[in-house]
Amino acid sequence: MADVEAPSTEMVEITIFGQRYQVPASLTVLKAIEYAGYRLVHGVGCRSGFCGACGTVYRIEGQYRLHYALACQKVVEPGMVLAQIPVYPAQRPDYKLSELSATDGQNPILEVYPEIETCFGCNTCTKSCPQELDVMGYVSALLRGDLAEAADLSFDCIMCGLCVSRCPTELAPPNMAILGRRLYARDLVPRAPHLTQRLKEIEEGVFDEEIAKLKAMSEDELRKLYAEREIEK
Amino acid sequence: MSYTEEMRRSIAKVEATRQRRLDEVYPRVGDEEKRELLENYHPDYNAEAFATLKVGPNAGDRTPRELASLLEGRPRVHPDKVDLSRVDLEADVLVIGGGGAGAPAALLAQENGADVLLVTKLRFGDANTMMAQGGIQAADKPNDSPAIHYLDVMGGGHFKNDPDLVEALVMDAPFVIRWLEEMGCMFDKEPDGTMITGHGGGTSRKRMHSARDYTGAEIMRTLRDEVRSRPIRVLEFHPAIELIKDKQGRVAGAILYSFDRNEIVVARAKAVIITTGGGGRLHYQGFPTTNHYGATADGLVMAYRVGAKLSFIDTMQYHPTGAAYPEQILGQLVTEKVRGLGAQLVNADGEQFVYPLEPRDVEAAAIVRECRRGKGVVTPSGQCGVWLDSPMIEVKRGPGTIEKALPAMVRQFKRFGIDMTKEPILVYPTLHYQNGGISIRPDGSTNVPGLYAAGEVTGGTHGRNRLMGNSLLEITVFGRRAGRAAAEYAAKAEVGELTLDHLREWFDLLGPEAAAEELELAPLLLPDYTRHERTDEVLGLE
Numbered sequence: 113m114a115d116v117e118a119p120s121t122e123m124v125e126i127t128i129f130g131q132r133y134q135v136p137a138s139l140t141v142l143k144a145i146e147y148a149g150y151r152l153v154h155g156v157g158c159r160s161g162f163c164g165a166c167g168t169v170y171r172i173e174g175q176y177r178l179h180y181a182l183a184c185q186k187v188v189e190p191g192m193v194l195a196q197i198p199v200y201p202a203q204r205p206d207y208k209l210s211e212l213s214a215t216d217g218q219n220p221i222l223e224v225y226p227e228i229e230t231c232f233g234c235n236t237c238t239k240s241c242p243q244e245l246d247v248m249g250y251v252s253a254l255l256r257g258d259l260a261e262a263a264d265l266s267f268d269c270i271m272c273g274l275c276v277s278r279c280p281t282e283l284a285p286p287n288m289a290i291l292g293r294r295l296y297a298r299d300l301v302p303r304a305p306h307l308t309q310r311l312k313e314i315e316e317g318v319f320d321e322e323i324a325k326l327k328a329m330s331e332d333e334l335r336k337l338y339a340e341r342e343i344e345k
Numbered sequence: 346m347s348y349t350e351e352m353r354r355s356i357a358k359v360e361a362t363r364q365r366r367l368d369e370v371y372p373r374v375g376d377e378e379k380r381e382l383l384e385n386y387h388p389d390y391n392a393e394a395f396a397t398l399k400v401g402p403n404a405g406d407r408t409p410r411e412l413a414s415l416l417e418g419r420p421r422v423h424p425d426k427v428d429l430s431r432v433d434l435e436a437d438v439l440v441i442g443g444g445g446a447g448a449p450a451a452l453l454a455q456e457n458g459a460d461v462l463l464v465t466k467l468r469f470g471d472a473n474t475m476m477a478q479g480g481i482q483a484a485d486k487p488n489d490s491p492a493i494h495y496l497d498v499m500g501g502g503h504f505k506n507d508p509d510l511v512e513a514l515v516m517d518a519p520f521v522i523r524w525l526e527e528m529g530c531m532f533d534k535e536p537d538g539t540m541i542t543g544h545g546g547g548t549s550r551k552r553m554h555s556a557r558d559y560t561g562a563e564i565m566r567t568l569r570d571e572v573r574s575r576p577i578r579v580l581e582f583h584p585a586i587e588l589i590k591d592k593q594g595r596v597a598g599a600i601l602y603s604f605d606r607n608e609i610v611v612a613r614a615k616a617v618i619i620t621t622g623g624g625g626r627l628h629y630q631g632f633p634t635t636n637h638y639g640a641t642a643d644g645l646v647m648a649y650r651v652g653a654k655l656s657f658i659d660t661m662q663y664h665p666t667g668a669a670y671p672e673q674i675l676g677q678l679v680t681e682k683v684r685g686l687g688a689q690l691v692n693a694d695g696e697q698f699v700y701p702l703e704p705r706d707v708e709a710a711a712i713v714r715e716c717r718r719g720k721g722v723v724t725p726s727g728q729c730g731v732w733l734d735s736p737m738i739e740v741k742r743g744p745g746t747i748e749k750a751l752p753a754m755v756r757q758f759k760r761f762g763i764d765m766t767k768e769p770i771l772v773y774p775t776l777h778y779q780n781g782g783i784s785i786r787p788d789g790s791t792n793v794p795g796l797y798a799a800g801e802v803t804g805g806t807h808g809r810n811r812l813m814g815n816s817l818l819e820i821t822v823f824g825r826r827a828g829r830a831a832a833e834y835a836a837k838a839e840v841g842e843l844t845l846d847h848l849r850e851w852f853d854l855l856g857p858e859a860a861a862e863e864l865e866l867a868p869l870l871l872p873d874y875t876r877h878e879r880t881d882e883v884l885g886l887e
Contacts, residue, residue: 140673146874153582153604153871157467158637160677161757162476162562165468185760187673199468208574209529243756263531267557268752271566290570294529302538303526310485310519322492323516326499327508338500339376343549344488 126192127173135188141168142183145196155196161185164272167242170194180240180274200273202284203227207291214295219257221295225288228255230281237275237285243268247275247285254288259296262289347762352670352771355722358695359732359769366689367740371697379707386710386717388774389660394630400854401649408658411627412642416649417855418867421586422600422609424845424852429589432613432843434601436462436578437835438828439614441585441599442644444472445561446800446820446827447620448568450789451577453828454618459835461577462612464601466584466621466639466870470569473622473637473778473801474820477561478680478753479545480553481821482814483518486542489550491515498815501547501704502780502808505657510806510823513787514815517822522554525821530567531556543685545813547704553814558680558753561817583610584643584870587848588617588651588796591841596651596795598843602870613843615835616795618827619644620820623779623801626872629661633676634776643868644802648783650851653791656804657781662811665690665708667775669730671761676775679754681705681813683733686750687741691732691769692720698731706810709774722771730771739766778816780807789827795838797831799823 122137128145135144142156157165166183173191183196205224212220221228228251237247246265253262266289276284313319326334348356374382384390396413398406408416438454440447443465451463465471484494494515499506522540526532533541533555542551556563572579585599589611596617601610621644625636634640645655666679684690684701690708692698692715699711715721716729723729739746747766748755758765781804789797800820807815858864 138672143673143874147876149875149877151871151873151875153467156638157471158473158476160476160635160674162559162753163468163471163637165471185674185757187761204573206574209571267531267563268559268756270562290566293531294567294570296529297531298527298529301531301534302536304485304522304532304534304538304540306487306539307483307485307519307523307526309487311523314491314516314519319491319516322490323495323512326492326495327512331504334496334499334504335376338496338504341493341496341500341549344544344551 124188124190126188126194129195137188139188140184141181141186141188141194142166144188145183154198155183159184162270164270165198167197167272167274168194169197169274180242182242182272197274197277200277202273202276202287204284204287209294209298212295214259214299217257221254221288221292224291227281227283228288231255231283232281234280236278236280240274240278242272242274243270245269250289251283251285254292259292259300262292263296266293348768349725352722355693356769358693359691359734362691362695363734363737363740366697369697371700373700374703374707382710382714383706386713387706388630388632388663391630395659402652402654403658406658409629409661411629412624412658414865415642415646415867415869417864418646419855419862419864420650420848420851421866424848427600427609427845429611429843429845431611433610434462434612436460436612436614437616438831439464439599439612439617440620441617442620442622443469443579443581444620444622444800444820445474445565445568445817446824448572449821449824450618450620450799450828450831451572452568452575453825454832455575455577457829457832459832462580462614463572463577464580464583464585464612466582466643468581469579470565471637471639472565473640474561474565474817476635476637476678477817478558478678479682479685480555480560480814481522481564481817482545482548482552482812483522483554483818484515484550484552485519485522485540486550486552489552491518493550494518494552497547497549498812499808501812502810504808506808507805509787510785513826514806514819514822518818521818521821521825525564525567528567528571531563533557543682544702545681545685546702546708547812553685555682558682558751564817585647586868587845588647589613589843589845590651590847592844593841594794595838596793597840613840615838615840616797616831618789618797618799618831619648619783619802620798620800620824621802625776629776632663632776633667635664635667635676635678636776639871641869641872643870644798645782646868648791648796648798651793651796651847653793653796654784655782656784657809658804660780660809661776662705662778662780663709663774664777665705665712665774666733666772668770669728669773670724670771672724672726672728673761674757675728677757678775678777679733679770679772680751683735683738683751683754686738686746688733688735688737691734693722694720704810704812712774716773724771728773730773732769733772734769735765736767736769778811780804780809780811785823787826788830789823790830795834797827799827
């Protein structure tokens, strides 16, 4: 199928879940796992770096350091010893956003995730982020109640959970971050004023007649109108 | 992984013409030229790639061969072997599919009093929604209106769209944006709350709302978090493989399959909403795809077998700008927002060949034409492409614009040694979206009682071609509508004795080929990218 490249001549040896395989050097980790014969159900998702399903931990043989990557975005390296971590138990208490408020300087993060105060700033989370986000930075911002900063720093989080797997105080930064972003966007950013106006107009039926007219038009009439329509610069 | 010498020579030409192209506006195509371009170069017009359906509600209609063989495929379970008297799960409303249409459907069904079960093939949120980068349309600026949006949608769809569905789409749009805003979805805004909006292909007003270039991901994770905050049951890694009816002919549940336990699960429900998305992983005509691993058209197959009518299944959307290089990310989406921000498409000589914001089918056909007439750039693996001149964005809008507006894109190319803020990127059309699907009414209902559908799995809203930013809109608008309508229906509905008689009839329709197991098993559930050379040979599988 179209997703499998023709194997290049150069092969590298990697170790997948404890077994050694020869795979083409040009493949991503995900495609290498499939090349080796695994038909994945877990540890695979959008295949484009957006969904966080394919978090992978690896070492290079002979070196002790651990590295972190998304299997769909990382090209194999010789001597890679890897395992996927498709899911990791992460704390997410029951909460209802409607019962929380971030206005007037309140910081609901401390109520929902009181354990956030145990963060001692080791920065392991940041080192394990395949998106290269400043995870510790956003955790600190959440702790301080600076939701704007936390929202900005955590925005590109794809919730793969690799930081959760590494945190020595067992925190779940991605879950804290999404609560922070939702509170920030809902409570600290003004609602779009033009949107409020438009909703009122629609409810008053301002556009009903025009829409009805368009719906009743023949294809030719519509084509003409479309061709002549003005386009905003 | 950075560019080869030969590619660099072409890039030099792109750089040489950049300053001149700043003020150069390539003319839009006229009606006649558009038709010629599409007929000669768009994959939908490649007659050999299509088959005519022989059985079912759309018998006589054309659809890509790969889809036809699944629609007329062999069910995974035989009706005689499933004991429907043993019901494992029960709900008022069963939502099949955990993406951007399924989540709003579940939320609205729950709000309207239904006990909701959402089942999904992979993880909750594993969907094309998650990868939708560019934006969501809504006519909420003073110079815009739902009527202007309506006209854009109809024009984009070649005037074949269902007017009632388009009306629902454009009139609900501002309400959906407010709904998302109130759930804490982080749209790009000015300090006073004004939405930062831009153009997409085929829009006549700047109505594309975005959340950097993670718009779909931001919407999906917000919706998912909200579902998790409600009393809604979610069952992951349990794809539906067949719908169940009752003796009165109403859809009344589904047979689920547990991947991990290799087990059948019977779920009974008063109403079922299908939100399973599209079928890019069928790789029509061998195209690479932007789609999620799970996009295998399962919902179409299941709905077709219970008698649901499909529409526009002969038209697929090829996103004009899929990554053509490096090979590791072949076919992955390069968001239309890149062109929305001002990047032009140019050929190997650094010359424009199409207005950069035509509707997607026109853009895709123009790129195919450029490659066929030898004006493309060929990569070491033989893939042809054209340049998307991304550095132009910063010439127009100042340094730092790209990093701020397109962080996901920058990251993706940087991982392979390409700096898209300084170098153009090579693109070629990639299979992106299923324009058609299950025919629905504006409330998400279908021609089969008890069966609802929303999102990419449906057909009619976009006619023959969808505009950018109308799919994130469609899933939320119609997900909400289907959820509400299904809950109202379920409140009054009775479920009779469960049956799979429709599958017996289906086997009869298929004839002896099905019994002889000659037909493809459907739904497909997952693509197979494994390489089992030896096994396939020995066991005679290929």
